[in-house]
Amino acid sequence: MRAIDLNLLVVLDALLAERHLSRAAERLNMSQPAVSHALARLRILLDDPLFHRRRREMEPTLRALELSAPLAEALAQIRTVLAPEGFEPTERHVFRLAMSDYGTALLLPDLMQRLRAEAPGIDLVVTQKSREGMIGAVVDGEIDMAFGVFPDLPSRCVAETLFEDEYACLLDPLAQPQPYHGLTEALYWAAPHVLTAVHGEAATELDLHLRSHHKHRRIALVLPHWNVAPHVVRGTDLILTVARRCLDSVGPDLMIAAPPIATPSIPFAAIFAKRRRTDPALRWLIEQVRQVSGARPVPRSELKRH
Structure with a gap:
């Protein structure tokens, strides 16, 4: 040696x-x-x-x-x-993150306000990847942390759920082929749908759930960006089924409705490499993300046990 x-x-x-x-x-x-x-x-x-x-x-x-x-x-x-016992964010430090525009919209505004006020030496580099790309980048050390929905993770990754969202439907009631009297199950299955998927036509958790019950939607449009999807619904008979928090800023002319079918919950999580679970800098960042996401605080001892 x-x-x-x-x-x-x-x-x-x-x-x-x-x-x-x-x-x-x-x-x-x-x-x-x-x-x-x-x-x-x-x-x-x-x-x-x-x-x-x-x-x-x-x-x-x-x-x-x-x-x-x-x-x-x-x-x-x-x-x-x-490394020292704790992480003092008083010097320059760069964190590399990956998230979809859904995660970006939910986390970044409040996170950046917090960092600029309390830790101005901390810089973030945010990229967007497919779910598989995020997991691979975390494992390979290309990024520090990724945010999204990860139903299956390799043993080398640790996930911490930040919050759970639920599905909601968005539609234009004035553009439906029949007078709109509420979102029924019959209308849901008859309507064309918008699917948001970063990785092309990859099945979402919702569609995998529907397939397990032998149900299929007719997908008329596939988009890689969450924030564009609500705009294409306006003036069409399309239905968009996405996480409820995506729809906080849609116009009053569009209708937000609960899905008329059973849908799974959406656990939004942060993932990082298991080998870094005791990294003081990463633990500090996780705490900042918890604070802005309203996540349940996780004791450090619990974090270490992952």
Whole structure:
């Protein structure tokens, strides 16, 4: 162990996360030649090329991929040991998050007000990915935390439910083919529907629930953005079934109605890598998110048990 420069492992972790030499150098605050030199030493140390250049990115070898998870776990533990007991958000720190525009609308306004008032040195970088993309980015260390609905998670992720939403339907009562006297089950199944899915035509929890009861909606429009969906309902016979909190700012000419069918609840959660469950910075951020989301406070001991 004395002959191994542990800084090389930090470089390898950054290269695995970025898959790009200059981005890894920027992440590490190192020069590109210094990262190249470290990679050369790693190749000798591990007796493996570790990466092959493919177009604009570096593709990891099988050996590098095998090292990715245990390396990230080991470095997280080292950072936890060396880090102070708590996290003081008085210095510059960047958190990388992923969420849909639904999560963005619900969390970001209040979260940013809180951060700007109490921790102005904290910066956020927010991206949007499919559910599978969010989970993969959390596991790989590309992002710190993701927000959304995650019915199935790998064992390397931890989820904390922030709140539960419910489904509601939005429609234009004046654009229905028959005089509107309320949203009935017959109207619901006869109507064309709008589906919001970041990942193309992927089935939502609602549709999976309906299929389990041998029911199917007619999807007339698939959209990747929650905030656009209410606008396409106006003047059409379309019905939009989404989380109730998405519909707080729709116009008075549109009707919000309870679904005339049984629907599942919508548990909105934050997920992060299990290896980082004791990371003081991440625990601090989770607490800020709890405060703005109105989530039930979770004791730190409970967080550690995940």
